[in-house]
Amino acid sequence: MRALSDRERERYTRQLVLPSWGEEAQLRLKAATVFVAGAGGLGSAVVLYLAAAGVGCIRVCDRDTVELSNLNRQILHAERGMGMRKALSAQKAVTRLNSEVRVVPLVAEMTGQNVGELAAGADILLDCLDNVPSRLVLNGLSVSVRLPLVHAGVRGLGGQLSFLRPPATACLACFMQDASVEEPAALQSGPPPILGAVAGAMGCLQALEALKFLTGIGERSENRIVFLDGETMKFEEVEISKNPDCPVCGR
Numbered sequence: 001m002r003a004l005s006d007r008e009r010e011r012y013t014r015q016l017v018l019p020s021w022g023e024e025a026q027l028r029l030k031a032a033t034v035f036v037a038g039a040g041g042l043g044s045a046v047v048l049y050l051a052a053a054g055v056g057c058i059r060v061c062d063r064d065t066v067e068l069s070n071l072n073r074q075i076l077h078a079e080r081g082m083g084m085r086k087a088l089s090a091q092k093a094v095t096r097l098n099s100e101v102r103v104v105p106l107v108a109e110m111t112g113q114n115v116g117e118l119a120a121g122a123d124i125l126l127d128c129l130d131n132v133p134s135r136l137v138l139n140g141l142s143v144s145v146r147l148p149l150v151h152a153g154v155r156g157l158g159g160q161l162s163f164l165r166p167p168a169t170a171c172l173a174c175f176m177q178d179a180s181v182e183e184p185a186a187l188q189s190g191p192p193p194i195l196g197a198v199a200g201a202m203g204c205l206q207a208l209e210a211l212k213f214l215t216g217i218g219e220r221s222e223n224r225i226v227f228l229d230g231e232t233m234k235f236e237e238v239e240i241s242k243n244p245d246c247p248v249c250g251r
């Protein structure tokens with residue numbers, strides 16, 4: 001692997017001096033490809049922090065366009081990007097932040113048929129989605145090709161996070177089914193409540209988990225789900241284990 005340039009050493013000075021980071025870890029990041037599913041509230045923090053840290057290639061998948069009502073939380077996007085595809089808006093934002101990072105914008109609806117191609121070459125998958133069916137599509141890829149998946153979800157002032165590495169750990173479907181409580185959208189009128197700072201906090205934690213995995217430092221939130229209650233600023237965690245009857249990773 002080649003060495004960092006002087007410019008890179010300067011840009012990443014403050015993380016290069018982290019214990020157990022150093023130039024090797026930085027080069028690992030530079031060589032890495034991540035797949036970010038969803039360029040919304042979670043994806044905004046994920047993409048920006050992974051780009052700032054120097055991840056070499058970020059594949060951003062989102063088929064939606066930027067709307068005014070996104071801007072309370074989706075800080076990748078701005079007023080002048082309204083009407084633009086979110087994946088392209090993300091690419092623009094990253095170019096402004098760190099021109100060394102390559103963003104591959106993917107304007108597509110993720111399906112079981114195309115997800116492998118969309119995530120081609122990825123070292124890790126980031127679940128920044130807002131609906132269970134799409135999450136399960138991403139999870140299916142994680143299980144079938146054994147790619148780690150960093151899951152997060154937010155609602156109101158609360159959020160959850162877990163680092164899944166099937167078959168060593170549970171997969172998403174071990175504890176999340178199609179009829180999950182996450183989105184009783186059909187039962188409620190109006191959009192689900194969400195505050196940008198909560199989505200940002202959870203997205204930052206996802207980025208942190210991905211960075212630790214890619215550089216090989218620290219300990220991840222494996223075999224547990226971490227919950228943030230933003231209203232009381234309390235973190236809780238619940239242990240999870242593989243579900244032997246899981247329809248995706250079970251026997």
Ligand SMILES: [Zn+2]
Nearest residue numbers: 171174246249
């Ligand atoms: Zn499972």
